[in-house]
Amino acid sequence: MDRAPGLSVRFKLTLSYAGFLVLAGASVLALWSVLLMLFPDSVMIRATRGGIGGAFAPGRSNTQQAFGEVAAAVLVFLLVFGLVGGWILAGRMLAPLTRITDATRLAADGSLSHRIRLPGRTDEFRELADAFDAMLARLEAHVEDQRRFAANASHELRTPLAVSKALLEVARSDPKRDTGELIDRLHAVNTRAIDLTEALLLVSRAEQRSFTRERVDLSLLAEEATETLLPLAEKHGVTIETSGDITPTTGSPALLLQLTTNLVHNAIVHNLPEKGTVRVSTAVRPKSVLLTVENTGEKLLPQMASTLTEPFRRGTARIHTDHAGVGLGLAIVKTIADAHDATLTLTPRPGGGLLVAVELPAPTQE
Structure with missing residues (x-):
């Protein structure tokens, strides 16, 4: 956005500090001047006259003239002090903002690896810097x-x-x-x-996330997915077991069905050569619902399991089996889970195979 040139924030803060000091000083001096005129014979006023200068003590007009000169000198001093001090203080206060601005310019130029890492205790600038660093990390x-x-x-x-x-x-x-x-x-x-x-x-x-959220029963989606893939399971010699009560949540029925179907398909294809098992279950928790798909199969290392949701990631068994898909099965599952604010967990089973859990938010009470 094109903007007309203006004063810097540092200069504005400097003027604000200086103006406040001058205004405060002028107010004090004006109040004292009023007191000098209203109560010329009071003890404090006489003491002030003597403090201003003995030469001006005998006459009232001379005292007021001396007071005016001193007041003018004080205001000039406050103005200079306010400008210099305000400039220094504003610079120190705005130094974090300069680092944030530099990091923003680098990010705008395509450098997303730079981080502000603003030192010091928590304040508004450091909260902004930490939030910006977190945003850069996610964006990168x-x-x-x-x-x-x-x-x-x-x-x-x-x-x-x-x-x-x-x-x-x-x-x-x-x-x-x-x-x-x-x-x-x-x-x-x-x-x-x-x-x-x-x-x-x-x-x-x-x-x-270009979909309409509706009330969905995960248990029905699990039954539909297993019934659809039952011929494939029979071809591979895999037994499918389902369990679970009504499991309500909200989301896209089509996408959640795709998620469930991909999980069951993956569990069937990547199973034992014969007499394999797939267990599909749903459960209700206090603030969430859970879909789990567990299958027998070859042993997997935790490092391997953590990479299976990457697009086009294939293990050795994935290359040589039929119905291997296009390498996006679990990647689609992860994308759909993220779009529904769900948590996806892949855990290798001790005896071989994989346990996949998808935890979705429970529907809000209306």
Whole structure:
């Protein structure tokens, strides 16, 4: 925004300090002058006359003249003292604001790694600096996540496009090649590209929180997700167990169903080769509701579990299994959970597998 030039805050504070001192001094001197005129023969006035100067003590007019000269000198002194002292004090008081301004300019130029780290005890400036540092940290992490996400998404989208291009070039160079096999492979590649695009759109929609919140029962969503994925579980030899009472919360039914479906799908696909188990449960807590999806499987290190919600993150088992998805399953879960102000926790099970818990706020009482 273009603004007309004006006085600096430091100069305004300096004038304020000096003006206050001059006004206070003038008020005291004016009061004393009034007392001098109203009570010329009082003991304190006589003492003041003597204190001002013995040469002026005999006459009242001479005393008033001397008083006026002294008053003028005092006001000049207060003005100079107020300007110098106010300038120094204002500079010391506004020094933190200068550091905050410098950090803001660096952030505006794209440098998000700089922090103010204002020393000293808590006051208004330090609270502002700490809040600004926290904002920069979140913004830097968000920008880094977006860059990494964009790079990974570009890489993932480039793969099916490159495969499609190679298949078409092969078909063009060999017109007599069986088109049935080519069509099947192109269909599979195109389906993967569409799934990836839809997943990216879902992530974007959840991040923007562009959805209407409604009252939702998590237990019903868990039942719907397990029923939908039951054929896939039977194909993998996985048994699904569900439990839980009515679990009300508020949010987008479609997004929360997607969250539950992704968790159950992930638990089925990344399970034991045979006789695996998936347990889906819901519970009500005093101020929240809980959805847990637990599955058997290979042992996971805590470091590995903490990275599974990153976009396109795949472990070894994720690469060689079918229905592996597009690498956004748990990333979508995390995005939807964040959009609903929920807490997502991934905990490796001691015997192998993963326990995923999503804690959502309980609905407010109306």
